[in-house]
Amino acid sequence: xxxxxxxxxxxxxxxxxxxxxxxxxxxxxxxxxxxxxxxxxxxxxxxxxxxxxxxxxxxxxxxxxxxxxxxxxxxxxxxxxxxxxxxxxxxxxxxxxxxxxxxxxxxxxxxxxxxxxxxxxxxxxxxxxxxxxxxxxxxxxxxxxxxxxxxxxxxxxxxxxxxxxxxxxxxxxxxxxxxxxxxxxxxxxxxxxxxxxxxxxxxxxxxxxxxxxxxxxxxxxxxxxxxxxxxxxxxxxxxxxxxxxxxxxxxxxxxxxxxxxxxxxxxxxxxxxxxxxxxxxxxxxxxxxxxxxxxxxxxxxxxxxxxxxxxxxxxxxxxxxxxxxxxxxxxxxxxxxxxxxxxxxxxxxxxxxxxxxxxxxxxxxxxxxxxxxxxxxxxxxxxxxxxxxxxxxxxxxxxxxxxxxxxxxxxxxxxxxxxxxxxxxxxxxxxxxxxxxxxxxxxxxxxxxxxxxxxxxxxxxxxxxxxxxxxxxxxxxxxxxxx
Numbered sequence: 001x002x003x004x005x006x007x008x009x010x011x012x013x014x015x016x017x018x019x020x021x022x023x024x025x026x027x028x029x030x031x032x033x034x035x036x037x038x039x040x041x042x043x044x045x046x047x048x049x050x051x052x053x054x055x056x057x058x059x060x061x062x063x064x065x066x067x068x069x070x071x072x073x074x075x076x077x078x079x080x081x082x083x084x085x086x087x088x089x090x091x092x093x094x095x096x097x098x099x100x101x102x103x104x105x106x107x108x109x110x111x112x113x114x115x116x117x118x119x120x121x122x123x124x125x126x127x128x129x130x131x132x133x134x135x136x137x138x139x140x141x142x143x144x145x146x147x148x149x150x151x152x153x154x155x156x157x158x159x160x161x162x163x164x165x166x167x168x169x170x171x172x173x174x175x176x177x178x179x180x181x182x183x184x185x186x187x188x189x190x191x192x193x194x195x196x197x198x199x200x201x202x203x204x205x206x207x208x209x210x211x212x213x214x215x216x217x218x219x220x221x222x223x224x225x226x227x228x229x230x231x232x233x234x235x236x237x238x239x240x241x242x243x244x245x246x247x248x249x250x251x252x253x254x255x256x257x258x259x260x261x262x263x264x265x266x267x268x269x270x271x272x273x274x275x276x277x278x279x280x281x282x283x284x285x286x287x288x289x290x291x292x293x294x295x296x297x298x299x300x301x302x303x304x305x306x307x308x309x310x311x312x313x314x315x316x317x318x319x320x321x322x323x324x325x326x327x328x329x330x331x332x333x334x335x336x337x338x339x340x341x342x343x344x345x346x347x348x349x350x351x352x353x354x355x356x357x358x359x360x361x362x363x364x365x366x367x368x369x370x371x372x373x374x375x376x377x378x379x380x381x382x383x384x385x386x387x388x389x390x391x392x393x394x395x396x397x398x399x400x401x402x403x404x405x406x407x408x409x410x411x412x413x414x415x416x417x418x419x420x421x422x423x424x425x426x427x428x429x430x431x432x433x434x435x436x437x438x439x440x441x442x443x444x445x446x447x448x449x450x451x452x453x454x455x456x457x458x459x460x461x462x463x464x465x466x467x468x469x470x471x472x473x474x475x476x477x478x479x480x481x482x483x
Contacts, residue, residue, distance in 0.1 A: 005036040006185040008044060008205065011051035012198025017044045019206070024182050027094040027325045028315040028364040034092045035182035040206035042214050045173075048202040049220040052144040052171040055199030060141050060169035064118030067167050071118075073194035075111035078104065078187075085155065085186050087317070092180045093154055094324040094365070095279050096316040107159040107187075110448045110465075114163035117467075122474070134481040139474035141169030142246060143222035146215035148208075148236070150228045151327050152282045154180030155187055160448065161225045162201065164469035172201045173221065175212060177228075179328055181205045208232060216240050223247065223472065225464075227284075230457055237460060248472045249460035250453060252385040253413030254288045255443040256406035258428070260399060261295040263418035267440065269303035275416070275442030276391040277311060277369045280323055282331070284458075285414040285436065285444040289375075289382060291394045291402045301350070301373070301393060308351050308369050314360070325365040326388060332365040335388035339370060342381045347392070348374040377408050385411065399424055407433045412455030416443045435459060 005021065007014040017038035026032035038044070059067070078085070082104045089100035128135035145165045149157045158176060165172050176184035188203040204211055212232070215221055216239040223246035226236050233249040240247040257275065259268045275287035292300055316324035326332045332355060339353050352370030367389055375382055375392040382392060396402045406415055414436035417428045425439050435454040436446050446452045451468035453459045462472050 003033045003036055006038070006182055006205070008038050008040060008048065009185075009188045009192065009201070009203035010044075010048045011055075011202065012192075017041060017206070019044070022178055024092055024179065025328075026091045027327050028317075030363050030365075032091070034088065035185075037178055037181040037185075037205045040204050040211055042210060044206070045204055045211055045214045046218070048173050048204045049144065049215075049218050051199040052173050052202050053220045055197060056141070056143055056171050059171055059197060059200050062169075064120075064122070064167060066118070067169065068115035068118030070191075070194050070196050071111045071115035071163055071167060074190050074196070075108050075115065077190040077193045078108050078111065081186070081190065082108070085183065088183050088186060089154055089180070090316040090324070092183050093151055094316055094327050096321050096324055099279055100316070103153060103156045106448060107155045110156070110159045111163050113449055114167045117164070117167045122470075128480065130482070132482055136479050136481075138477045138479060139168070139470065140477055141474055143170060144220055145170045145172055145473065146221045146224040147172055147174045148212050148215060148224065148226045148228065149174075149176050149184070151177035151179040152279065154183040157227050158184060158187055160465050161227075165225070165473050166200065168470060168473040170223075170473055171199060173215060174201060174203045175215060176205065178205055178207070212236070213239070219243060221245060225472065226250070233460075246472065247460060248462045248464070250284065250464060251458055252387075252411055253284045253286075253454065253458050254383065254385050254409045254411045255285055255414045255434075256289045256291055257287050257415070257443050258399075258402045258406055258417040259290065259292045259296065259300055260402070260417065260419040260421065260424065261293040262420045263296065264420070264440070265296060265300050265303060268418040269300060269307055271416070271418075271442040272304060272391070273307045273311075275444045277308075277323055277389050278444070280326055280367070281389040281391075282327060282387055283444050284385075285446070286387075287391055287416075287443045288385065289392050289394055289406070291396055291405050293399070293402065294395055294397050297393075297395050304371060304393075305351055308371060311369050313356060313366055313368070315364070323369060323389065326367055327365070329365060331388065332367060335367055335386060335390065338380060338384075338386045338388075339390060342372055342375075342379060345379045346374065346376075347372040347379060347381065350393070352389070377405055383409060403428065403431050407431075410457040413458035414438065414443045414454070416441055435463075
């Protein structure tokens with residue numbers, strides 16, 4: 001089978017890089033090359049940034065409604081190509097086909113949502129102390145935005161950054177993770193089919209050290225929206241802030257779920273398994289710690305272990321697969337290393353703990369769903385993000401102890417509590433130090449029309465998605481008019 005080479009998309013044209021190329025590999029079968037991508041150079045990036053800068057003036061002149069029509073058309077194209085793109089997501093990222101189809105559906109919904117944002121108000125009239133004056137505000141696009149996205153949601157995360165950037169009048173330079181660059185190229189093809197004007201979106205693949213760093217450094221980029229690791233995010237913040245440009249960071253999590261003694265344990269077990277192991281635990285909002293009141297600890301542990309026994313690991317294209325592989329060899333080795341570290345620190349392995357490499361699994365990056373207990377709050381698993389199918393069970397004597405333990409981490413992305421006690425629900429909402437709070441539901445996930453972001457080291461304290469996105473992609477102008 002012929003493997004397609006994906007080019008960069010710059011100023012409305014698909015262009016080869018002056019550098020080398022890099023293969024995108026199927027994590028379920030490393031012998032399958034999904035596509036070939038450009039390993040672009042700084043010179044390629046500079047051309048893309050210039051194209052985006054040169055198109056800002058004309059793009060921002062369009063009305064919000066006109067810009068929204070392009071997003072609406074892109075959603076239609078994505079709908080027409082959803083089967084192809086979902087299959088590519090599974091081949092490139094590793095998640096199951098059902099999860100991939102869900103991601104495509106979410107991307108379509110986000111595009112439709114932001115297409116309608118073009119009809120919404122972008123300012124307000126404020127009473128002036130001068131009776132002969134009108135005082136009002138408006139919003140203006142920040143200009144050219146650098147979008148840097150990870151491999152775990154190769155379609156949804158780019159869309160929830162690019163769509164608001166465009167609807168509010170900005171142009172885009174988009175650098176996806178190389179691991180899922182083919183999926184990203186298909187998204188850009190959808191924008192092209194929607195006849196987005198040349199230069200409004202520019203797509204370039206390559207290494208983070210060259211392209212990502214170049215986006216952060218270039219004075220032609222007025223803002224950078226990044227999702228990825230804390231180490232990289234903080235480096236981007238340092239570089240971008242040094243030149244007084246805007247930045248938006250969404251980074252890691254070590255997300256707690258608290259289960260109180262009055263909880264519906266069947267519901268809790270189902271949601272914990274989903275939160276910890278769907279997408280092979282490769283979500284920033286995945287459940288990392290399950291903090292359980294003493295009286296129900298043994299019952300819930302038994303329910304969780306029974307559910308894990310029924311998890312089918314395999315190629316995400318197989319209809320009976322519930323959990324796919326890790327995305328790449330680096331991630332697999334990281335999970336192996338962290339599991340060994342937890343065992344060395346004294347954690348008790350209840351199930352899993354090993355890579356799967358026999359038979360049908362020998363060519364992929366598969367790992368068993370893994371549960372630990374006897375975890376203290378100073379252990380690695382209680383502090384750091386493992387980003388794989390690994391979860392820790394922790395026993396407490398009270399609600400108060402549970403919340404203190406849940407908050408004892410540098411991260412503050414998401415958290416959940418299972419209880420029937422309304423007072424404790426409301427207290428939990430106030431006391432937990434996270435940006436996404438969920439009650440009687442898994443820790444993972446947020447609806448696209450609602451703000452998303454974390455506290456502490458999980459975020460730059462900005463918010464993505466919903467109407468909150470306007471805060472990053474625009475600046476406020478205060479206007480006084482006298483006749």
